[in-house]
Amino acid sequence: MSKSQQQPQAPFPNKYQVRQVASSDSKACVICYKPATTVMLAEGNGDFFYTCQQHLQDDQFANAIHPQEYTDMVSSQKELTSKKTQLEKEVELEKPYIWNKVAGYWKDDKKTKKLEDGESKAEEAGSKYEKLKKELRDVTKELDEKTQSILEFKFKQYKLNQDIYKNRLMAHQKKVYGQQRAAKIQQEGFFPSAPSHSLE
Numbered sequence: 001m002s003k004s005q006q007q008p009q010a011p012f013p014n015k016y017q018v019r020q021v022a023s024s025d026s027k028a029c030v031i032c033y034k035p036a037t038t039v040m041l042a043e044g045n046g047d048f049f050y051t052c053q054q055h056l057q058d059d060q061f062a063n064a065i066h067p068q069e070y071t072d073m074v075s076s077q078k079e080l081t082s083k084k085t086q087l088e089k090e091v092e093l094e095k096p097y098i099w100n101k102v103a104g105y106w107k108d109d110k111k112t113k114k115l116e117d118g119e120s121k122a123e124e125a126g127s128k129y130e131k132l133k134k135e136l137r138d139v140t141k142e143l144d145e146k147t148q149s150i151l152e153f154k155f156k157q158y159k160l161n162q163d164i165y166k167n168r169l170m171a172h173q174k175k176v177y178g179q180q181r182a183a184k185i186q187q188e189g190f191f192p193s194a195p196s197h198s199l200e
Contacts, residue, residue: 011172012046014165015065016158018056031055040158047168056155061164064155073150080143087136094129 019039027050029036036050040062055061066074160168 010169011176012042012044014159015043016040016047016062016160017043018156018158026050029055031061040160042168047172049168056158060161062158062160065157065159067156070150070153070155073146073153077143077146077150080139080146084136084139084143087132087139091129091132091136094132096129 017040019041021037021039023035023037026035026037028034029052030049032052032055034052036052038051038053038056039048040051041048051061056064
């Protein structure tokens, strides 16, 4: 027997869209019963319930489904972090030492040429150092902005914790059973009809 034959199809998948409603339309949170404006709507509109925004941060309740946009941002953040670490090492290596600046004080006629060459190299190194420092500042700024964007990212889809999802399936089953029972009660012949003859 295949897996699909063993397990019946769930009435709705464990994939919920986040919707916001106005404060005037708030209803009790399914967890803490406080007024909530966040609505979780199952794919295909098979289920919905209200929850507080902070419960979405709890992985015991639900986990965000990461869209490609978010995945790309995290990947970019890792690359920038690696680049920043590398630049910090290069900046440290190119850092001009104090003896480069005071080299000119020890000039004499014989060593002038050699010292001038040294100064030229020191200036070149200093220029490279400043360039690296600027690149490091730019990368650090970009990394900070990327990190902030990741922290503020608003997820639109969530997958419920398995226990919470099972509770939603049970609540749905109970609701369907109640509707079926109510419909059955309305049918003719469910209750015995009142006697039509007169009672003496």
